[in-house]
Amino acid sequence: MKNVDLSKFVNPNYQPGSFLKRSLWFVFNSLFIKSSHPFTSLRTFVLKVFGAQIGKGCVIRPGVNIKHPWLLAIGDHTWIGENVWIDNLTDVSIGSHVCISQGATIITGNHRWDKEGFDLTLHPITIENGAWIGAKAVILPGSKIETHAVVSGGAVIHAIIPSFEIWQGNPATFLKKRIIN
Amino acid sequence: MKNVDLSKFVNPNYQPGSFLKRSLWFVFNSLFIKSSHPFTSLRTFVLKVFGAQIGKGCVIRPGVNIKHPWLLAIGDHTWIGENVWIDNLTDVSIGSHVCISQGATIITGNHRWDKEGFDLTLHPITIENGAWIGAKAVILPGSKIETHAVVSGGAVIHAIIPSFEIWQGNPATFLKKRIIN
Amino acid sequence: MKNVDLSKFVNPNYQPGSFLKRSLWFVFNSLFIKSSHPFTSLRTFVLKVFGAQIGKGCVIRPGVNIKHPWLLAIGDHTWIGENVWIDNLTDVSIGSHVCISQGATIITGNHRWDKEGFDLTLHPITIENGAWIGAKAVILPGSKIETHAVVSGGAVIHAIIPSFEIWQGNPATFLKKRIIN
Numbered sequence: 001m002k003n004v005d006l007s008k009f010v011n012p013n014y015q016p017g018s019f020l021k022r023s024l025w026f027v028f029n030s031l032f033i034k035s036s037h038p039f040t041s042l043r044t045f046v047l048k049v050f051g052a053q054i055g056k057g058c059v060i061r062p063g064v065n066i067k068h069p070w071l072l073a074i075g076d077h078t079w080i081g082e083n084v085w086i087d088n089l090t091d092v093s094i095g096s097h098v099c100i101s102q103g104a105t106i107i108t109g110n111h112r113w114d115k116e117g118f119d120l121t122l123h124p125i126t127i128e129n130g131a132w133i134g135a136k137a138v139i140l141p142g143s144k145i146e147t148h149a150v151v152s153g154g155a156v157i158h159a160i161i162p163s164f165e166i167w168q169g170n171p172a173t174f175l176k177k178r179i180i181n
Numbered sequence: 182m183k184n185v186d187l188s189k190f191v192n193p194n195y196q197p198g199s200f201l202k203r204s205l206w207f208v209f210n211s212l213f214i215k216s217s218h219p220f221t222s223l224r225t226f227v228l229k230v231f232g233a234q235i236g237k238g239c240v241i242r243p244g245v246n247i248k249h250p251w252l253l254a255i256g257d258h259t260w261i262g263e264n265v266w267i268d269n270l271t272d273v274s275i276g277s278h279v280c281i282s283q284g285a286t287i288i289t290g291n292h293r294w295d296k297e298g299f300d301l302t303l304h305p306i307t308i309e310n311g312a313w314i315g316a317k318a319v320i321l322p323g324s325k326i327e328t329h330a331v332v333s334g335g336a337v338i339h340a341i342i343p344s345f346e347i348w349q350g351n352p353a354t355f356l357k358k359r360i361i362n
Numbered sequence: 363m364k365n366v367d368l369s370k371f372v373n374p375n376y377q378p379g380s381f382l383k384r385s386l387w388f389v390f391n392s393l394f395i396k397s398s399h400p401f402t403s404l405r406t407f408v409l410k411v412f413g414a415q416i417g418k419g420c421v422i423r424p425g426v427n428i429k430h431p432w433l434l435a436i437g438d439h440t441w442i443g444e445n446v447w448i449d450n451l452t453d454v455s456i457g458s459h460v461c462i463s464q465g466a467t468i469i470t471g472n473h474r475w476d477k478e479g480f481d482l483t484l485h486p487i488t489i490e491n492g493a494w495i496g497a498k499a500v501i502l503p504g505s506k507i508e509t510h511a512v513v514s515g516g517a518v519i520h521a522i523i524p525s526f527e528i529w530q531g532n533p534a535t536f537l538k539k540r541i542i543n
Contacts, residue, residue: 156516
C-alpha cells in the first residue's frame with residue numbers, strides 16, 4: 001500500500017484568480033463581509049465589485065465568509081444568514097428565494113484520497129430556487145440541492161436532494177415531501 | 182404546487198425590542214461578548230445591563246454570541262463555553278448547574294416551509310438544571326432539555342430529551358441513562 | 363438520585379501551564395493565530411515560541427484556534443485548514459502528511475457526568491501520518507485516528523478509526539477501505 005505524500009502536492013490547474021485579486025479580496029472579505037457590521041447593501045456592493053452576481057432584494061447577514069466572489073452567483077430575494085461560510089473554490093450558484101440559514105457551510109473542494117499526491121478536485125454546487133438550507137447544515141462537494149428542497153438544521157449532505165423533498169441527519173436521508181399551500 | 186416567494190415575507194408579529202436597543206446591543210455584543218477578552222464579570226455585567234437574568238457563580242467564555250439578552254435567563258453556577266451561540270429570537274431559559282460546552286448552538290427560529298411566505302415561527306427553548314450540552318452540539322427549535330439530560334458532543338437535537346437521559350447522534354437518539362453517584 | 367452541583371467543581375490536577383504563560387498565549391493566539399492574516403510562517407513562528415513542535419513544510423491557515431501550543435506536536439508537511447479548532451487541554455499529536463480540513467474541531471476535555479462534582483477528565487488525541495480529517499468534522503475525547511484513516515466531512519468521531527479506513531456520519535461508522543495507488 002502506498003502512503004500519502006503531501007510534499008508532492010501540486011495544483012497547476014487550480015487558477016482561481018490573479019494573486020493581486022485574491023490578495024485584495026482576502027482583505028476586503030475580512031473588513032466588509034466577515035465583519036460584524038449589519039449593512040447588507042455594503043456587503044452586496046463589495047461582493048459585486050469583486051465580480052459576484054447578486055440579484056435584487058437579497059439579504060446578507062454579518063459574519064459571512066466567501067472564498068472567491070467572482071465564482072458566486074445569487075438570484076433574487078435570497079437570504080444568506082449570519083456566519084454562513086461559502087468556501088467556493090469553484091462555482092457556487094444559488095437561485096432565487098433561497099434561504100441559507102445561520103451557520104451553514106458550503107464546501108466545494110475535495111481530495112483524491114486514493115492518490116499519493118492527494119490531488120485537489122473541485123465540485124461546483126448548485127442550490128436551486130426556493131430551497132432552504134437549515135442552520136448549521138453542511139453541504140459537501142458533489143451535492144446538489146434541487147428546487148424547493150429542504151436541508152434540516154445540522155444535516156450533512158453528500159447527495160443530490162430532489163426537488164420538494166426534506167432531508168435530515170448525518171449522513172442525511174429522506175424525511176418527507178415538502179407540500180406548499 | 183406553489184413556490185416560495187421570499188419577496189412576500191413579512192414579519193409583523195416579531196417585535197424583539199426597539200430599534201435603538203437592538204442597534205446598541207449589536208455593537209455591545211461585538212465589543213464585549215463575542216470578542217476574545219477573558220473576563221466573565223464584564224460579560225455578565227453587560228448582559229445584565231441589557232436585561233439578561235443571570236444568577237450567581239456563572240462562567241461565560243470568550244466568543245459567545247447572544248441575539249437578544251433581554252430574552253435570556255440563566256440560573257446559578259452555569260457555564261457558557263467558548264464560542265457558544267445562543268440565537269434567541271425568543272426566550273431561552275437555562276437553569277442552574279448547566280454546562281453548555283464550547284461551540285454549541287441553540288436555535289429558536291423556524292420557518293413555515295409549507296407556506297409561500299415562509300413565515301417565521303418562534304420556539305422558546307428550556308434547558309433545565311444540571312443538564313449538559315456537549316461541545317459543538319446543535320439544539321434546534323422546539324427542543325427541550327430536561328433536568329440532568331446530556332446531549333453528546335456534536336449531536337443534533339430535534340426533540341424533548343427526558344431527564345437523566347444521554348442522547349447522541351444526528352438526529353440524536355437515546356444512548357443510555359445518566360446515573361450520578 | 364444525586365444532582366450535579368457545579369459550585370463544587372474543583373480542578374486541582376489540571377495544571378496546563380503558568381498563569382503568565384497562559385495569559386500571554388491568550389493574547390498571542392488572538393492576534394497571530396485566530397486572526398485573518400494569511401502568513402503560515404508567522405503562525406508557525408509564534409506557535410513554536412510558545413512551545414509547539416512543528417515540522418517542516420506545514421501549512422496553517424487563518425482563523426485557527428489553539429488552546430495550549432506547548433501541548434501540540436505536528437509532523438512534516440501537515441496542513442491545518444481555515445478555522446480549525448484544536449482545543450488541546452492536554453496533548454494533541456498530529457503526524458506527518460496529515461490534512462485537517464477547514465472548520466474541523468478536536469476536543470480533548472470531557473466531564474464525569476456520573477459525579478456530583480462533574481470532574482474534568484483529559485484525553486490526549488493522536489492523529490497518525492497520512493490521515494485526513496474532513497471539513498467540519500468533530501473529533502471527540504478518547505478518539506484516535508490511525509495512519510491514513512479518513513474522517514468524512516461533518517462526521518462526529520467517538521472512536522478509534524483503524525488505519526486505511528474511511529468513516530462517515532454521526533456517530534461515525536465504517537464506510538469503506540482507503541486504497542492508495
